[in-house]
Amino acid sequence: MLDVSDLAVSFGEQSVVSGVDFTVDRGSLVGLVGPNGAGKTTVLRALKGTLDPDTGTVRVDGDPIREKSAKAVSRLVASTPQGTALSFDFSVRQTVEMGRTPHLGRFDRMGEDDQRAVERAMERASVAEFADRPFTSLSGGERQRVLLARALAQETPVLLLDEPTASLDINHAVRTLELVRTLVDDGKTAVAAIHDLNLAARYCDELVLLAGGRVRAAGRPADVLTSDTLRDAFDAETLVTTQPGTDAPLVTPLSERESVARRVHVIGTGTPAAAAVSKLAGAGCQVSIGVVPAGDTAAERAADLDCEAVTVPTFAGIDDAARERAADLAAAADAVVIAGETGDGNRPVIEAGNACLAVESGGSGHASGALDTVPLAGLSEAVASLPSATERDAARPLDQSATD
Amino acid sequence: MRFAGRTVGWSAGLVAVLCAVVTTSAGIGPVWIPPGVVGKVLLNAVVVPTGLSISGPAVDVTTAHVFSYAVSDLQTQIVMQVRLPRILLGAVVGFSLAAAGTIMQGIFRNPMADPSIIGVSSGAAVGAVGFIVAPVVIPFGLGLRGAAFAGALVAAFGVYLIATRNGRTPVATLLLAGVAIQTFLGAVVSFLLLHSGESIRRALYWLMGHLKGASWPEVTTSVVLVAIPFVALLAYARDLNIMLLGEEDAQSLGIEVERTKRVLLALSAVITAAGVAVAGIVGFVGLIVPHVMRLLVGPDHRILLPTAALAGASFLVATDTLARSGSAEVPVGIVTAVLGAPFFLYLLRKREVHEL
Structure with a gap:
């Protein structure tokens, strides 16, 4: 579904990622993990086509994303940013309704289908109870869920999530990932940058470990999250065991x-x-x-x-x-x-x-x-x-x- | 639909306010004319087309007056020829500045942006003052207005070019380029004023912003120049809402960000230029009116843009009435600033302005 080949991105002189290759199969949830500054967000931005890579291509469904119009991309790929610059007082509902833009022509109004999609998205991201509150009055975690609802309202086959659980409490973090998991099981394809290795290991089918702008390891969580790779990527000692009740690896950082x-x-x-x-x-x-x-x-x-x-x-x-x-x-x-x-x-x-x-x-x-x-x-x-x-x-x- | 109803409701209400303000304003002056009489004069002027005859290239539209109230010729003359052009011009200018201000605040995601932020007013000032100091013959009899209009567009386009690299125009760069160009053009205006000799009074008067000496042809021209881009802007209202989320988000919601920004900047530059060219530099309308309307109707541009424009029209007609009704006329730009600045500071203190 998504195919990244030989991706290199630099900002000015500073190379952020280079030689990044990986594929995401249709109907799988892939976690992007790695230390701060490893280039997770950059890779996600390349995946949604909002930046120009120096080299390499990102293909969605076989076609290079840079050759598609913004509208065409927005019908294929929805994304939640880490945060948002929204500083005007739109209500939660209005914010989620913006997710329908890709499906509306310039002079179209929201139809019944659109309303339904918005309601369902708000329900699923559990933001329906504060649908009429202004976005700016919400806490960081609530905002994050609203942005997720907006992405869900887009109803795209591909979902990109940048730190979807970063400011969520444990209940909502798990619920969010369970929701993403359900969506993926229903046929969506998702890529999520997740800094919590254990949550990533538990919910993702595959992990791509980025460090220093390169892919250090990719594959099943148990193959990626080993003490050796983690030492290499994070420069930290870890203890890798198994999460109780699953076969996902459990990473415990050790203090030196x-x-x-x-x-x-x-x-x-x-x-x-x-x-x-x-x-x-x-x-x-x-x-x-x-x-x-x-x-x-x-x-x-x-x-x-x-x-x-x-x-x-x-x-x-x-x-x-x-x-x-x-x-x-x-x-x-x-x-x-x-x-x-x-x-x-x-x-x-x-x-x-x-x-x-x-x-x-x-x-x-x-x-x-x-x-x-x-x-x-x-x-x-x-x-x-x-x-x-x-x-x-x-x-x-x-x-x-x-x-x- | 609830939303469309709200837009129509607010707009209709503001049109009614505008009509009331216009009618009252047309009665105010050295000769007082009661609103009732003004209303009759205005209704007498209403014509409807009754027939259309096409003979070769000429199209002949026959019209008929609907009403014929008995009003004295003098009163009709005062309202229709003396006061109304100025009032309507004020309405158009207020409309254009408030609309452009709304757009600029949206593009820059900054409630402190105003229509002249990309150098439009400074460009117009250079054009106008340059023309006053060293008149050149401009074809089509455009004169001062034409020079100001051209100056405004050249400045805006220059700022846009300076801020654009590899097809991208980051708003932060645009803002800073705008400030730099405004400062530079301000220096040019000062230099021109220094060498303006006899005409300094006229130049200063223009810079302060006024609606004196308005004529019907000016009204018609500016209505056309404002109305066409305004309709186009309305079609972009939803895109502008999404631009408020940030450009990256807007892009991923299917907005061609750079193209949309270009279109919005161009349209609002034309609208501002049309307003500034006829009225000079009238401050604060484009800053305050969108602000106040945002507090009243919310940030959705589909309702904010039309209501802010209409409110801007009423505001400028009202302030211009104040400006001309004193014992000595003052430029309306002074009145808007005197009323607008304290109100703006009040807003600033009352509401947190999050980002600059």
Whole structure:
């Protein structure tokens, strides 16, 4: 439906985007993501034909957009801007009615079809309840929804949205994207610049990651949003997991000071262990876990985070091979962390570990009262404060290591 | 339709106000003529075509007077030959300035814009003062009016050319180019005035804006010059509404922004030039009247443009009546500014002006 090839745009001497190629299939929702100043808005403006690219073409339905009249384009492509310069007091209804312009001749009046389209658009964007208020009296989020309603009233096959959720509360942000999703499922094609990676991942069929004026990655959200690409594009450390209830990736930014370069083995099951794994992996630790039943939340979390997990089939009991492997991991780790229910079979694994910490839990009854307990929030700091395995080995007297 | 009804209602009301103002104004002067008598005089002047005979190239329209009230010849003479041309000219000028002001405020998305923002008035001033100081023979007997009209259009076109690059005319550039050209032309006018010798009084009088010495041919010419572009502007009212959203938005709603801007600028330049050429520089009408009407009827140009124009006509007729009814006549430009400026400042304080 939309085809961008070798697009380059510069403002004066400043090159904004170059060599941008991507296609948007009919009936799909594509998210444009990327850091501030990556050229998302510029690409959208090129898509709606309001700027002259230095090179490259944008095709809508096979035809170059620059060869079409504004009117022809406006019947194919509707867009919502990030904001609007509207400073005269049009009512919400009048503003939405302007979306019908592409369908009206110079001397035409709004017909019944047009009125219906306006009503439906206002209904869908949930702005009908303030249809008669002046646009200038609305809040930023309400204005954004009015602009969406205006674009919907245009009734075009293609919808371009520039930060449609930027100033929306969480309820309206989700409702807006659900609405766009529904429209796309009904056959529209949409491209949205979205700065919230998780919302983008959850609602878009495909993502195009722009950084430094180029396409860094494009494809399914799970393929685009990886720690490596995000580090490359945003220059930031992130933790990529899975959004609960979907298979969309969940990106959690990490602050740099948290990065703890330690090797940690986690023993435990269930949510507490899963939380410990996330926390530690998020802090930059190299995490392993086990022995844990396959299918346990903690095992799944470890798999999401590319952490090594020693698993055994559920209810099968711990076999020797698994126990040995886990014990090796524990012995090699800088620290062993116990979180949640461990099971008696894991006792040799715990004993194989050097420095042991337990995560505070609301009265879970595992028998390691002698261990240091730390709250989950302070877990990575506690691990960081322990000496590393190499430091410990260096400090340990030779004879003692021989008797081990 | 509710909307069309509102437009017709407001316009009809303002036409009635204009008729009342014209009738009253025609009675005011050294000789007082009651409105009733003025009304009769005006009705006596109404003609309807009764027959049409075409003989070869000549088309002969026979007309008949509908009314024949008994009114003294002197009163008819005063109303029809002395006062009415001036009043109608005032109405046309007020109409044109208010209409052009509305358009300019729309194009610039700025409530502070006025018709002369693209240099029309300054150009007219150079044309007019230049003609007064160094009269040249202009064909068709256009004289002062022609020189002012031409000067206005040349200046506006010059500003447009300066502000246009690669087929695009950003309004910010247009605004700044307009200010620069206005300043430059102001200097030219000052220079011309310095060397105007005996004719400085006439030149200054023109610059202050007045309607003295209006004649029927002038009225006819300016009606034609204003009416045709005005009708075209009405056809662009909806486009102008959408231009208020910003040019990028307008483009994506199917408006050919640059072409629309060109058309609107050209039409409103002609309208302003027609007004300024006959009346000199009459300030504030084109700034205040659209402002007030926007407060009353809202920003939709389909209703704002006709109502502002009609209100402008009434406003200028009324202020010109004030201007000529004192013991010594003052230029109407002074009256509009004296009344307009405080009112404008009041608006400025009362309503936030968001953007400049």
